[in-house]
Amino acid sequence: MTRFDIITCQPHLLTGPFDHSILKRAQDKGLVEVHLHDLRKYAINKHGQIDDYAFGGGAGMVLMIEPIAKCIRELQAQRSYDAVIYMTPDGQTLNQPMANRLSLLENVIILCGHYKGVDQRVRDMFITHEISIGDYVLSGGELAAAVLADSLIRLIPGVLNDESSALSDSFQDNLLAPPVYSRPADFEGRSVPDILLSGNTPKVEEWRFDQAVKRTKRLRPDLLAENKKSTD
Ligand code: ADE
The missing domain is CATH 3.40.1280.10 (SPOUT methyltransferase, trefoil knot domain)
Structure with missing residues:
Protein backbone atom coordinates (compact mmCIF):
# COMPACT_ATOMS: atom_id res chain seq x y z
CA MET A 1 0.00 0.00 0.00
CA ARG A 154 -0.92 4.40 -12.16
CA LEU A 155 2.29 2.36 -11.93
CA ILE A 156 1.31 0.62 -8.69
CA PRO A 157 0.48 -3.05 -9.46
CA GLY A 158 -3.28 -3.61 -9.56
CA VAL A 159 -4.19 0.04 -10.20
CA LEU A 160 -4.59 -0.35 -13.95
CA ASN A 161 -6.96 -3.12 -15.00
CA ASP A 162 -4.64 -4.43 -17.67
CA GLU A 163 -1.33 -4.36 -15.86
CA SER A 164 0.69 -4.66 -19.02
CA SER A 165 -0.74 -1.40 -20.27
CA ALA A 166 1.59 0.76 -18.17
CA LEU A 167 4.53 -1.08 -19.73
CA SER A 168 3.43 -0.11 -23.23
CA ASP A 169 3.07 3.60 -22.37
CA SER A 170 5.07 6.21 -24.15
CA PHE A 171 8.53 6.73 -22.57
CA GLN A 172 8.83 3.19 -21.19
CA ASP A 173 11.98 2.01 -23.06
CA ASN A 174 12.44 5.62 -24.22
CA LEU A 175 9.99 5.04 -27.08
CA LEU A 176 6.74 6.82 -27.83
CA ALA A 177 3.68 4.55 -27.93
CA PRO A 178 2.54 3.35 -31.39
CA PRO A 179 -0.74 4.57 -32.96
CA VAL A 180 -3.93 2.82 -31.80
CA TYR A 181 -7.25 2.32 -33.60
CA SER A 182 -10.76 1.16 -32.69
CA ARG A 183 -14.07 0.68 -34.54
CA PRO A 184 -15.10 1.45 -37.21
CA ALA A 185 -12.46 -0.22 -39.41
CA ASP A 186 -13.23 2.41 -42.05
CA PHE A 187 -14.13 6.03 -41.32
CA GLU A 188 -14.89 8.19 -44.37
CA GLY A 189 -12.43 6.22 -46.47
CA ARG A 190 -9.68 6.19 -43.84
CA SER A 191 -9.13 2.58 -42.95
CA VAL A 192 -7.30 0.88 -40.10
CA PRO A 193 -3.97 -0.75 -41.14
CA ASP A 194 -4.74 -4.31 -42.38
CA ILE A 195 -2.19 -5.92 -40.07
CA LEU A 196 -4.25 -4.90 -37.02
CA LEU A 197 -7.24 -6.84 -38.38
CA SER A 198 -5.17 -9.92 -39.29
CA GLY A 199 -5.31 -11.66 -35.91
CA ASN A 200 -1.59 -12.43 -36.29
CA THR A 201 -0.35 -11.36 -32.83
CA PRO A 202 3.43 -11.66 -33.45
CA LYS A 203 3.08 -9.63 -36.67
CA VAL A 204 0.96 -7.03 -34.85
CA GLU A 205 3.63 -6.71 -32.13
CA GLU A 206 6.34 -6.32 -34.76
CA TRP A 207 4.29 -3.64 -36.52
CA ARG A 208 3.69 -1.80 -33.24
CA PHE A 209 7.39 -1.78 -32.38
CA ASP A 210 8.26 -0.56 -35.86
CA GLN A 211 5.65 2.21 -35.64
CA ALA A 212 6.87 3.19 -32.16
CA VAL A 213 10.43 3.57 -33.48
CA LYS A 214 9.25 5.55 -36.54
CA ARG A 215 7.08 7.85 -34.42
CA THR A 216 9.92 8.42 -31.94
CA LYS A 217 12.38 9.19 -34.78
CA ARG A 218 9.95 11.71 -36.21
CA LEU A 219 8.67 13.40 -33.04
CA ARG A 220 11.31 12.82 -30.36
CA PRO A 221 14.68 11.86 -31.88
CA ASP A 222 16.30 12.97 -28.60
CA LEU A 223 14.83 9.86 -26.91
CA LEU A 224 16.55 7.51 -29.37
CA ALA A 225 19.84 9.34 -28.82
CA GLU A 226 19.36 8.67 -25.09
CA ASN A 227 18.83 4.94 -25.77
CA LYS A 228 22.01 4.86 -27.80
CA LYS A 229 23.92 6.58 -25.00
CA SER A 230 22.70 4.08 -22.40
CA THR A 231 23.76 1.06 -24.50
CA ASP A 232 27.14 2.50 -25.61
N1 ADE B 1 5.76 24.92 -8.52
C1 ADE B 1 5.69 25.94 -9.39
N2 ADE B 1 6.10 25.58 -10.61
C2 ADE B 1 6.43 24.26 -10.53
C3 ADE B 1 6.94 23.31 -11.45
N3 ADE B 1 7.18 23.62 -12.72
N4 ADE B 1 7.16 22.06 -11.01
C4 ADE B 1 6.94 21.74 -9.71
N5 ADE B 1 6.48 22.60 -8.80
C5 ADE B 1 6.23 23.84 -9.19
Missing part, protein backbone atom coordinates in the same frame (compact mmCIF):
# COMPACT_ATOMS: atom_id res chain seq x y z
CA THR A 2 1.26 3.44 -0.91
CA ARG A 3 0.41 6.40 1.25
CA PHE A 4 0.72 10.00 0.09
CA ASP A 5 0.56 12.82 2.62
CA ILE A 6 0.27 16.07 0.71
CA ILE A 7 0.96 19.29 2.60
CA THR A 8 -0.63 22.33 0.99
CA CYS A 9 -2.11 25.73 1.77
CA GLN A 10 -4.70 25.17 -1.00
CA PRO A 11 -6.19 21.71 -0.27
CA HIS A 12 -9.30 22.47 -2.40
CA LEU A 13 -7.05 22.49 -5.49
CA LEU A 14 -6.27 18.82 -4.82
CA THR A 15 -9.65 17.38 -3.87
CA GLY A 16 -10.75 17.10 -7.54
CA PRO A 17 -7.89 15.12 -9.08
CA PHE A 18 -8.04 12.27 -6.56
CA ASP A 19 -11.82 11.95 -6.59
CA HIS A 20 -12.27 10.53 -10.08
CA SER A 21 -11.41 7.75 -12.45
CA ILE A 22 -8.23 5.70 -11.96
CA LEU A 23 -6.99 7.64 -8.94
CA LYS A 24 -10.29 7.19 -7.13
CA ARG A 25 -10.51 3.50 -8.04
CA ALA A 26 -6.97 2.94 -6.73
CA GLN A 27 -8.06 4.34 -3.36
CA ASP A 28 -11.34 2.41 -3.37
CA LYS A 29 -9.39 -0.81 -4.02
CA GLY A 30 -7.21 -0.04 -0.98
CA LEU A 31 -4.02 0.21 -3.06
CA VAL A 32 -3.39 3.87 -2.28
CA GLU A 33 -4.21 6.37 0.45
CA VAL A 34 -4.06 10.10 -0.21
CA HIS A 35 -4.23 12.44 2.79
CA LEU A 36 -4.37 16.19 2.35
CA HIS A 37 -2.99 18.39 5.13
CA ASP A 38 -4.00 22.04 5.24
CA LEU A 39 -0.91 24.01 6.23
CA ARG A 40 -3.11 26.70 7.73
CA LYS A 41 -4.02 24.31 10.55
CA TYR A 42 -0.37 24.59 11.60
CA ALA A 43 -0.31 28.40 11.49
CA ILE A 44 1.90 30.25 13.96
CA ASN A 45 -0.88 32.48 15.28
CA LYS A 46 -4.64 32.83 15.48
CA HIS A 47 -4.68 34.88 12.27
CA GLY A 48 -3.75 31.72 10.39
CA GLN A 49 -0.36 33.09 9.35
CA ILE A 50 1.82 30.67 7.39
CA ASP A 51 3.88 33.06 5.25
CA ASP A 52 5.94 36.19 5.80
CA TYR A 53 8.14 38.71 4.02
CA ALA A 54 11.57 37.58 2.91
CA PHE A 55 14.50 38.74 5.04
CA GLY A 56 16.61 41.10 2.97
CA GLY A 57 13.59 42.46 1.12
CA GLY A 58 12.20 41.79 -2.33
CA ALA A 59 8.76 41.00 -3.68
CA GLY A 60 6.79 37.94 -2.69
CA MET A 61 5.99 36.05 0.45
CA VAL A 62 7.84 33.02 1.77
CA LEU A 63 6.19 30.00 3.40
CA MET A 64 7.51 29.99 6.98
CA ILE A 65 9.42 27.07 8.46
CA GLU A 66 7.44 26.68 11.69
CA PRO A 67 4.06 25.49 10.29
CA ILE A 68 5.78 23.16 7.82
CA ALA A 69 8.15 21.72 10.44
CA LYS A 70 5.23 21.12 12.79
CA CYS A 71 3.19 19.32 10.14
CA ILE A 72 6.08 17.16 8.85
CA ARG A 73 7.17 16.24 12.40
CA GLU A 74 3.64 15.29 13.36
CA LEU A 75 3.48 12.93 10.36
CA GLN A 76 6.95 11.51 10.97
CA ALA A 77 6.00 10.73 14.58
CA GLN A 78 3.24 8.44 13.27
CA ARG A 79 5.17 6.40 10.67
CA SER A 80 8.47 6.45 8.84
CA TYR A 81 8.60 8.03 5.40
CA ASP A 82 10.64 6.91 2.41
CA ALA A 83 10.66 10.37 0.87
CA VAL A 84 9.79 13.96 1.65
CA ILE A 85 9.33 15.58 -1.73
CA TYR A 86 9.19 19.33 -2.40
CA MET A 87 7.51 20.42 -5.63
CA THR A 88 9.52 23.30 -7.09
CA PRO A 89 10.46 24.57 -10.56
CA ASP A 90 14.16 24.40 -9.61
CA GLY A 91 13.94 20.67 -8.78
CA GLN A 92 14.96 17.69 -10.88
CA THR A 93 12.64 17.38 -13.89
CA LEU A 94 10.19 14.50 -13.61
CA ASN A 95 10.48 11.80 -16.26
CA GLN A 96 9.30 8.21 -16.63
CA PRO A 97 12.38 6.47 -15.14
CA MET A 98 12.06 8.72 -12.09
CA ALA A 99 8.32 7.93 -11.82
CA ASN A 100 9.09 4.20 -12.08
CA ARG A 101 11.60 4.46 -9.22
CA LEU A 102 9.42 6.60 -6.97
CA SER A 103 6.37 4.35 -7.52
CA LEU A 104 8.13 1.67 -5.42
CA LEU A 105 8.07 3.86 -2.28
CA GLU A 106 5.49 3.22 0.43
CA ASN A 107 5.09 6.35 2.53
CA VAL A 108 5.63 9.66 0.79
CA ILE A 109 5.18 13.24 1.94
CA ILE A 110 4.71 15.83 -0.81
CA LEU A 111 5.11 19.49 0.12
CA CYS A 112 3.55 22.03 -2.24
CA GLY A 113 5.29 25.39 -2.48
CA HIS A 114 3.49 28.68 -2.90
CA TYR A 115 4.31 32.36 -3.37
CA LYS A 116 8.10 32.78 -3.54
CA GLY A 117 8.69 29.28 -2.20
CA VAL A 118 9.60 27.97 1.23
CA ASP A 119 12.20 29.06 3.75
CA GLN A 120 15.47 27.46 2.59
CA ARG A 121 15.85 25.76 5.98
CA VAL A 122 12.80 23.58 5.22
CA ARG A 123 14.66 22.27 2.18
CA ASP A 124 17.87 21.80 4.13
CA MET A 125 16.29 20.07 7.12
CA PHE A 126 13.40 17.97 5.83
CA ILE A 127 13.37 17.51 2.06
CA THR A 128 14.82 14.36 0.47
CA HIS A 129 13.75 14.99 -3.17
CA GLU A 130 13.11 18.26 -5.05
CA ILE A 131 11.00 17.70 -8.14
CA SER A 132 9.86 19.93 -11.02
CA ILE A 133 7.29 18.90 -13.60
CA GLY A 134 8.85 21.08 -16.31
CA ASP A 135 10.65 24.31 -17.10
CA TYR A 136 7.77 26.70 -16.48
CA VAL A 137 6.41 28.28 -13.32
CA LEU A 138 3.02 27.37 -11.87
CA SER A 139 1.34 29.54 -9.27
CA GLY A 140 1.77 26.80 -6.69
CA GLY A 141 2.97 23.25 -6.28
CA GLU A 142 -0.52 21.71 -6.02
CA LEU A 143 -1.07 20.94 -9.70
CA ALA A 144 2.50 19.68 -9.90
CA ALA A 145 1.87 17.39 -6.88
CA ALA A 146 -1.25 16.02 -8.59
CA VAL A 147 0.78 15.31 -11.75
CA LEU A 148 3.50 13.57 -9.76
CA ALA A 149 1.06 11.49 -7.69
CA ASP A 150 -0.92 10.48 -10.80
CA SER A 151 2.25 9.36 -12.61
CA LEU A 152 3.22 7.19 -9.60
CA ILE A 153 -0.19 5.79 -8.68
Whole structure:
Protein backbone atom coordinates (compact mmCIF):
# COMPACT_ATOMS: atom_id res chain seq x y z
CA MET A 1 0.00 0.00 0.00
CA THR A 2 1.26 3.44 -0.91
CA ARG A 3 0.41 6.40 1.25
CA PHE A 4 0.72 10.00 0.09
CA ASP A 5 0.56 12.82 2.62
CA ILE A 6 0.27 16.07 0.71
CA ILE A 7 0.96 19.29 2.60
CA THR A 8 -0.63 22.33 0.99
CA CYS A 9 -2.11 25.73 1.77
CA GLN A 10 -4.70 25.17 -1.00
CA PRO A 11 -6.19 21.71 -0.27
CA HIS A 12 -9.30 22.47 -2.40
CA LEU A 13 -7.05 22.49 -5.49
CA LEU A 14 -6.27 18.82 -4.82
CA THR A 15 -9.65 17.38 -3.87
CA GLY A 16 -10.75 17.10 -7.54
CA PRO A 17 -7.89 15.12 -9.08
CA PHE A 18 -8.04 12.27 -6.56
CA ASP A 19 -11.82 11.95 -6.59
CA HIS A 20 -12.27 10.53 -10.08
CA SER A 21 -11.41 7.75 -12.45
CA ILE A 22 -8.23 5.70 -11.96
CA LEU A 23 -6.99 7.64 -8.94
CA LYS A 24 -10.29 7.19 -7.13
CA ARG A 25 -10.51 3.50 -8.04
CA ALA A 26 -6.97 2.94 -6.73
CA GLN A 27 -8.06 4.34 -3.36
CA ASP A 28 -11.34 2.41 -3.37
CA LYS A 29 -9.39 -0.81 -4.02
CA GLY A 30 -7.21 -0.04 -0.98
CA LEU A 31 -4.02 0.21 -3.06
CA VAL A 32 -3.39 3.87 -2.28
CA GLU A 33 -4.21 6.37 0.45
CA VAL A 34 -4.06 10.10 -0.21
CA HIS A 35 -4.23 12.44 2.79
CA LEU A 36 -4.37 16.19 2.35
CA HIS A 37 -2.99 18.39 5.13
CA ASP A 38 -4.00 22.04 5.24
CA LEU A 39 -0.91 24.01 6.23
CA ARG A 40 -3.11 26.70 7.73
CA LYS A 41 -4.02 24.31 10.55
CA TYR A 42 -0.37 24.59 11.60
CA ALA A 43 -0.31 28.40 11.49
CA ILE A 44 1.90 30.25 13.96
CA ASN A 45 -0.88 32.48 15.28
CA LYS A 46 -4.64 32.83 15.48
CA HIS A 47 -4.68 34.88 12.27
CA GLY A 48 -3.75 31.72 10.39
CA GLN A 49 -0.36 33.09 9.35
CA ILE A 50 1.82 30.67 7.39
CA ASP A 51 3.88 33.06 5.25
CA ASP A 52 5.94 36.19 5.80
CA TYR A 53 8.14 38.71 4.02
CA ALA A 54 11.57 37.58 2.91
CA PHE A 55 14.50 38.74 5.04
CA GLY A 56 16.61 41.10 2.97
CA GLY A 57 13.59 42.46 1.12
CA GLY A 58 12.20 41.79 -2.33
CA ALA A 59 8.76 41.00 -3.68
CA GLY A 60 6.79 37.94 -2.69
CA MET A 61 5.99 36.05 0.45
CA VAL A 62 7.84 33.02 1.77
CA LEU A 63 6.19 30.00 3.40
CA MET A 64 7.51 29.99 6.98
CA ILE A 65 9.42 27.07 8.46
CA GLU A 66 7.44 26.68 11.69
CA PRO A 67 4.06 25.49 10.29
CA ILE A 68 5.78 23.16 7.82
CA ALA A 69 8.15 21.72 10.44
CA LYS A 70 5.23 21.12 12.79
CA CYS A 71 3.19 19.32 10.14
CA ILE A 72 6.08 17.16 8.85
CA ARG A 73 7.17 16.24 12.40
CA GLU A 74 3.64 15.29 13.36
CA LEU A 75 3.48 12.93 10.36
CA GLN A 76 6.95 11.51 10.97
CA ALA A 77 6.00 10.73 14.58
CA GLN A 78 3.24 8.44 13.27
CA ARG A 79 5.17 6.40 10.67
CA SER A 80 8.47 6.45 8.84
CA TYR A 81 8.60 8.03 5.40
CA ASP A 82 10.64 6.91 2.41
CA ALA A 83 10.66 10.37 0.87
CA VAL A 84 9.79 13.96 1.65
CA ILE A 85 9.33 15.58 -1.73
CA TYR A 86 9.19 19.33 -2.40
CA MET A 87 7.51 20.42 -5.63
CA THR A 88 9.52 23.30 -7.09
CA PRO A 89 10.46 24.57 -10.56
CA ASP A 90 14.16 24.40 -9.61
CA GLY A 91 13.94 20.67 -8.78
CA GLN A 92 14.96 17.69 -10.88
CA THR A 93 12.64 17.38 -13.89
CA LEU A 94 10.19 14.50 -13.61
CA ASN A 95 10.48 11.80 -16.26
CA GLN A 96 9.30 8.21 -16.63
CA PRO A 97 12.38 6.47 -15.14
CA MET A 98 12.06 8.72 -12.09
CA ALA A 99 8.32 7.93 -11.82
CA ASN A 100 9.09 4.20 -12.08
CA ARG A 101 11.60 4.46 -9.22
CA LEU A 102 9.42 6.60 -6.97
CA SER A 103 6.37 4.35 -7.52
CA LEU A 104 8.13 1.67 -5.42
CA LEU A 105 8.07 3.86 -2.28
CA GLU A 106 5.49 3.22 0.43
CA ASN A 107 5.09 6.35 2.53
CA VAL A 108 5.63 9.66 0.79
CA ILE A 109 5.18 13.24 1.94
CA ILE A 110 4.71 15.83 -0.81
CA LEU A 111 5.11 19.49 0.12
CA CYS A 112 3.55 22.03 -2.24
CA GLY A 113 5.29 25.39 -2.48
CA HIS A 114 3.49 28.68 -2.90
CA TYR A 115 4.31 32.36 -3.37
CA LYS A 116 8.10 32.78 -3.54
CA GLY A 117 8.69 29.28 -2.20
CA VAL A 118 9.60 27.97 1.23
CA ASP A 119 12.20 29.06 3.75
CA GLN A 120 15.47 27.46 2.59
CA ARG A 121 15.85 25.76 5.98
CA VAL A 122 12.80 23.58 5.22
CA ARG A 123 14.66 22.27 2.18
CA ASP A 124 17.87 21.80 4.13
CA MET A 125 16.29 20.07 7.12
CA PHE A 126 13.40 17.97 5.83
CA ILE A 127 13.37 17.51 2.06
CA THR A 128 14.82 14.36 0.47
CA HIS A 129 13.75 14.99 -3.17
CA GLU A 130 13.11 18.26 -5.05
CA ILE A 131 11.00 17.70 -8.14
CA SER A 132 9.86 19.93 -11.02
CA ILE A 133 7.29 18.90 -13.60
CA GLY A 134 8.85 21.08 -16.31
CA ASP A 135 10.65 24.31 -17.10
CA TYR A 136 7.77 26.70 -16.48
CA VAL A 137 6.41 28.28 -13.32
CA LEU A 138 3.02 27.37 -11.87
CA SER A 139 1.34 29.54 -9.27
CA GLY A 140 1.77 26.80 -6.69
CA GLY A 141 2.97 23.25 -6.28
CA GLU A 142 -0.52 21.71 -6.02
CA LEU A 143 -1.07 20.94 -9.70
CA ALA A 144 2.50 19.68 -9.90
CA ALA A 145 1.87 17.39 -6.88
CA ALA A 146 -1.25 16.02 -8.59
CA VAL A 147 0.78 15.31 -11.75
CA LEU A 148 3.50 13.57 -9.76
CA ALA A 149 1.06 11.49 -7.69
CA ASP A 150 -0.92 10.48 -10.80
CA SER A 151 2.25 9.36 -12.61
CA LEU A 152 3.22 7.19 -9.60
CA ILE A 153 -0.19 5.79 -8.68
CA ARG A 154 -0.92 4.40 -12.16
CA LEU A 155 2.29 2.36 -11.93
CA ILE A 156 1.31 0.62 -8.69
CA PRO A 157 0.48 -3.05 -9.46
CA GLY A 158 -3.28 -3.61 -9.56
CA VAL A 159 -4.19 0.04 -10.20
CA LEU A 160 -4.59 -0.35 -13.95
CA ASN A 161 -6.96 -3.12 -15.00
CA ASP A 162 -4.64 -4.43 -17.67
CA GLU A 163 -1.33 -4.36 -15.86
CA SER A 164 0.69 -4.66 -19.02
CA SER A 165 -0.74 -1.40 -20.27
CA ALA A 166 1.59 0.76 -18.17
CA LEU A 167 4.53 -1.08 -19.73
CA SER A 168 3.43 -0.11 -23.23
CA ASP A 169 3.07 3.60 -22.37
CA SER A 170 5.07 6.21 -24.15
CA PHE A 171 8.53 6.73 -22.57
CA GLN A 172 8.83 3.19 -21.19
CA ASP A 173 11.98 2.01 -23.06
CA ASN A 174 12.44 5.62 -24.22
CA LEU A 175 9.99 5.04 -27.08
CA LEU A 176 6.74 6.82 -27.83
CA ALA A 177 3.68 4.55 -27.93
CA PRO A 178 2.54 3.35 -31.39
CA PRO A 179 -0.74 4.57 -32.96
CA VAL A 180 -3.93 2.82 -31.80
CA TYR A 181 -7.25 2.32 -33.60
CA SER A 182 -10.76 1.16 -32.69
CA ARG A 183 -14.07 0.68 -34.54
CA PRO A 184 -15.10 1.45 -37.21
CA ALA A 185 -12.46 -0.22 -39.41
CA ASP A 186 -13.23 2.41 -42.05
CA PHE A 187 -14.13 6.03 -41.32
CA GLU A 188 -14.89 8.19 -44.37
CA GLY A 189 -12.43 6.22 -46.47
CA ARG A 190 -9.68 6.19 -43.84
CA SER A 191 -9.13 2.58 -42.95
CA VAL A 192 -7.30 0.88 -40.10
CA PRO A 193 -3.97 -0.75 -41.14
CA ASP A 194 -4.74 -4.31 -42.38
CA ILE A 195 -2.19 -5.92 -40.07
CA LEU A 196 -4.25 -4.90 -37.02
CA LEU A 197 -7.24 -6.84 -38.38
CA SER A 198 -5.17 -9.92 -39.29
CA GLY A 199 -5.31 -11.66 -35.91
CA ASN A 200 -1.59 -12.43 -36.29
CA THR A 201 -0.35 -11.36 -32.83
CA PRO A 202 3.43 -11.66 -33.45
CA LYS A 203 3.08 -9.63 -36.67
CA VAL A 204 0.96 -7.03 -34.85
CA GLU A 205 3.63 -6.71 -32.13
CA GLU A 206 6.34 -6.32 -34.76
CA TRP A 207 4.29 -3.64 -36.52
CA ARG A 208 3.69 -1.80 -33.24
CA PHE A 209 7.39 -1.78 -32.38
CA ASP A 210 8.26 -0.56 -35.86
CA GLN A 211 5.65 2.21 -35.64
CA ALA A 212 6.87 3.19 -32.16
CA VAL A 213 10.43 3.57 -33.48
CA LYS A 214 9.25 5.55 -36.54
CA ARG A 215 7.08 7.85 -34.42
CA THR A 216 9.92 8.42 -31.94
CA LYS A 217 12.38 9.19 -34.78
CA ARG A 218 9.95 11.71 -36.21
CA LEU A 219 8.67 13.40 -33.04
CA ARG A 220 11.31 12.82 -30.36
CA PRO A 221 14.68 11.86 -31.88
CA ASP A 222 16.30 12.97 -28.60
CA LEU A 223 14.83 9.86 -26.91
CA LEU A 224 16.55 7.51 -29.37
CA ALA A 225 19.84 9.34 -28.82
CA GLU A 226 19.36 8.67 -25.09
CA ASN A 227 18.83 4.94 -25.77
CA LYS A 228 22.01 4.86 -27.80
CA LYS A 229 23.92 6.58 -25.00
CA SER A 230 22.70 4.08 -22.40
CA THR A 231 23.76 1.06 -24.50
CA ASP A 232 27.14 2.50 -25.61
N1 ADE B 1 5.76 24.92 -8.52
C1 ADE B 1 5.69 25.94 -9.39
N2 ADE B 1 6.10 25.58 -10.61
C2 ADE B 1 6.43 24.26 -10.53
C3 ADE B 1 6.94 23.31 -11.45
N3 ADE B 1 7.18 23.62 -12.72
N4 ADE B 1 7.16 22.06 -11.01
C4 ADE B 1 6.94 21.74 -9.71
N5 ADE B 1 6.48 22.60 -8.80
C5 ADE B 1 6.23 23.84 -9.19
